Amino acid sequence: MSQHEPLKVALLGAGSVGSQVARLLLEGRDELAHRVGAELELIGIAVRNVDAKRDVDLPSELFTTDAESLIARADLVVELIGGIEPARTRIRTALERGADVVTANKALIATHGPELFAIAQERGAQLNYEAAVAGAIPIIRPLRDSLAGDQVTRILGIVNGTTNFILDRMHERGDSPAEALRIATELGYAEADPTADIEGFDAQQKAAILASIAFHTTVPVDSVYREGITAVTSEQIKAATRAGYVVKLLAICEKVQNEAGEAAVSARVHPALVPAAHPLAAVHGGNNAVFIESMAAGDLMFYGAGAGGVETASAVLGDLVSAARRQVAGGPGLAASRHAELPVLPIGEVHTRYQIALQVKDEPGVLAKIAGLFSDHGVSLATLEQSIPECDASASHEPAAAHATLVIGTHLAAEHALDAVVQALSSDDSVHVVTGVLRVESAA
Ligand SMILES: NC(=O)C1=CN([C@@H]2O[C@H](COP(=O)(O)OP(=O)(O)OC[C@H]3O[C@@H](n4cnc5c(N)ncnc54)[C@H](O)[C@@H]3O)[C@@H](O)[C@H]2O)C=CC1
Ligand SMILES: N[C@@H](CC=O)C(=O)O
């Protein structure tokens, strides 16, 4: 590993996201050091009350109420206190010192982004904010970097996990909005003041950030039309369901033409009916999804956890590692780290489930024999479907074809074991032919 000095990381805030960032930084210290080329040393966590009870057990000596002196010693500052002040002043101080900053604070980026980016640029520092929009989902970087050569025409998405959770609960379980919000808050999805979620302010800030990046334009938060979900009733949800729709809080950012036919930007956030068959209708709980339409790439879709402490911490750490790599390398850093050098499994050692179709003799004892061939190789059967071809008596005087088609589903098995079963089946005199093997894949 490189001999680069450890990089000092100051964390501001130890709430839902901050405490998870601290935990992942401490638990992943060695691995992160390999990825960065230097240790990421968590030098302290600035909080309001060092004795407050927290969900995550963190070393008490890390806590301080003196954020200023922590920032003064840091190479990288992670701001996770939220809101405008003192977050804005702390980030300004850090950037003015030349430290890189990572934040999840969409309220701040949407309202004071230009001022902070200007300081960052002037001081040669980075201000990363992937977690500010759609939590764990990589969306800022793809929009800003990967699509930098394309023309984005429209963004349509669910960008607030709390309201998606509430609407989903109202729709799926008939929960009251208040009960659903209580659970969303317990799960760490809601803002410190959940009015930001339910009245659509949070989604409005995210829409302003997305539209600004996508359309290379300053999109003030107040120019984004906003309606929250507080006026959505369970009767409306039921009526929407009957008509084949689902109610979702959408953020829609578009490149349009104004009445004079000139290019313009429109951004709005409001509840809307989405057809039940639309992919957005299948976004449940605290998840988010963002569709991007662009001239060259066409349609792209991003989906995943839009809220939650540990999920959001993933995006924060990604930003942190990226900034730290630049500090170590004096540039973008490693294109791809290879330090783990794990063995790559041959296909025979891969475990999956299988569906095997075969034609067998239609006679007594065959099924038991075939089941035996599977169990001889340690492959256990999950499903078995048998069909016998119908015989058209008027077309032929021959006896009915004495074979049956079997479709067998297995539980998880190693590929080499499955190969052995197929070989055994192929050479068994009860089997006419193994007609096909498909692997059955599903989410982990
Ligand atoms: N919770 C989530 O799912 C997501 C949150 N975010 C953003 O991440 C940031 C943090 O959010 P959460 O962790 O959920 O909030 P939180 O309310 O759980 O945590 C904020 C913490 O900062 C502390 N704090 C407030 N003022 C402080 C100060 N002056 N100095 C030190 N600590 C102070 C609070 O006591 C609290 O412990 C916010 O900007 C939020 O919008 C972004 C994406 C997802
Ligand atoms: N409160 C926000 C948290 C993530 O940005 C949400 O519910 O989406």
Ligand code: NA
């Ligand atoms: Na994100």
